[in-house]
Amino acid sequence: MFDTICNATWARQQEAEDLSQKCDHMVVIGGHHSSNTQKLLQVAARHTKAINVETADELDPAWLAGAARVGVTAGASTPSSIIEEVLNSMSEEIRDDMSFEEMLKATEANANVYTGKIVKAKVISVSPTECIVGVDGSKHTGIVPLREMSHDPNAKMEDLVKEGDELDLVVVKTNDQEGVDTLSRVRFEAQKGMKDVSEAAENGTVMEGDVMEANKGGVVVNVKGVRVFVPRSQATMRRDEDYTKLVGQHVQLVITECAGRKIVGSINKVTAEANKAKREEFWANVEVGKQYKGVVKSLTSYGAFVDVGGVDGLCHISELSWNNIKHPSEVVKVGDEIEVYVKSYDPENQKVSLGYKKEEDNPWVKLENEVPVGTEFTAPVVSITKFGAFVRIMPGIDGLVHISEISNERVNKVSDVLKVGDEVRVKLTAVDFDRKRISLSMKACLDENGEDAE
Known part of the structure; x- marks a missing residue:
């Protein structure tokens, strides 16, 4: 409004x-x-x-x-x-x-000197809060406060100018009685930049600037010394993106309105054009198995949406980890840069399915390579059932110790012998990789007297 x-x-x-x-x-x-x-x-x-x-x-x-x-x-x-x-x-x-x-x-x-005039001046001395200048063609002395030298709140005067520097400044206030004038560099840059901003508004030229601050309505961008307001809806491509994170960033934008002191711009119009070119390149070169570096843009209960070059692909929750997870946030968070690969794609409906978990991290591959049948090891009990106990072999893989394989003696109730958290010694007796089933035996690790053979 x-x-x-x-x-x-x-x-x-x-x-x-x-x-x-x-x-x-x-x-x-x-x-x-x-x-x-x-x-x-x-x-x-x-x-x-x-x-x-x-x-x-x-x-x-x-x-x-x-x-x-x-x-x-x-x-x-x-x-x-x-x-x-x-x-x-x-x-x-x-x-x-x-x-x-x-x-x-x-x-x-x-x-010679009046409010609003552009003057040339030479720096005489520099202090942390201001610099003193001599105004060319006048007997007046000028003061440039730090706030009139730079918009950056962290800037230091000694880093901006030094004695002997020649500056273009605008007269902010005159004091003829004392011969001391207040001058401004930021206002000179704003006047100079205003012409460029006005022309950019007419021609649709893309400009660059630094985001100085954020408020409820949007962000303020310093474009060649001119304050350009970018509404919240024009700051980011997605409504759920945190636009306040733009503060401190160098951005590209177009000027959409320039009327007096009301100057409005749009960042996402430039972003949209850049994304359009990226999307065209993506769909022209995409293929199954191709790897991309992407940025996590949003999370849902069923997966993560990842930007892989102007296109948001879905990495289903089942493709994020080999372990069972309840939510994608257990593995990634918004803003993370991750490596993904294309599992499938549909150009007609503009959909891409992505994978994140790597085959080399597959625990079943590790099991096959590192734990051959016949291996004995100690592992924790993770659950108890009527027919046996499940033991955690490695993250993501549990094996069953059948009730008949717990002891040399008859076991009527598994919970009478074992409880969750017990560390037990077991032997890997069989693996069905197709059905993802593993058989373990505690009894096989016992000698004839029922004691641990080791």
Whole structure:
């Protein structure tokens, strides 16, 4: 939702914004109870001293003293006769108070440096909080605070400039009495960058910038010194993505709106174009078994969606681990970069099935290679049934010790002899790799006296 005003009112506010940055004082002509006039007063007061007069009689000559430039604006509905009356009154006051020579000298003394002017300056000294500069063509000394040197809150002045550096700056505030001016580098860069941003908005040119901050509505990107707002819906490709993680990143974006101080951009329009090219390349070269480095984008109860080049493929939960897992988060998390391979794909429906678990990690392969039939070992009991006990051979593989293979003596109830957690010595007696079944025997490890043979 955007606040809207009529074009005439908007134009008048923009003119007041520009004019107030170039003048020492501003006079706003209009009714004291007029909403438009009071808004103009607020706009002008951001940059300089401003007063509101309804008629010429309210103008105090003393208020104009010491001002080299006075700007005048008025509400859109203010009668032209009142505006002319105020202007005439101001002109008379200037003529009455100053001779022509005095006015000329005052103008020349202040013409070199005024609010909003771009000046060249040379760095005289540097401190942690500011740097002192000499303004070319003027006797004035300039101060550039750290906040006016860089948008980076972690920046250090000594890393940004050194004595003798020549800088292009914008005059933020003048102080003719003391001869000290406040200058800004970030505002110069913003003015310079504003032209590029405006042209990019017209031409659809892709620009680059650094994400400075995030708020409830989206993120703010510094593009050549210009603050560009990117709405939350235009910041990421997916609604469930955390857009605040963009802070500190260097991004590409397009300018979608540039009207006065309202500059809006879109990151995902650039991302969408880049992804489109990646998708076309993916579908042109994909094949079963091909490996990709992908990024986990989201998790569901049945698997993980992985971006493998502009295309999201599903890695089913059964393909994430050889062990039984209840949720994909036991193996991966959003943002992880993992290696996957294509199990199957459907170009017509744009679907890809991925695999993550590696064959070399298959516990059944390890069992076949490392534990031959006849091997004896000690392992924990993991569950008890009426017909025997299951023993954990290795992660992902359990073998059954049948009730008849527990002891040389008759066992009527497995729980009378064993309980979960017991460490028992067993012998691998048979393996059915097709049916994934393993037979173990405790009895085979006992001698004739029923004791452990070892």
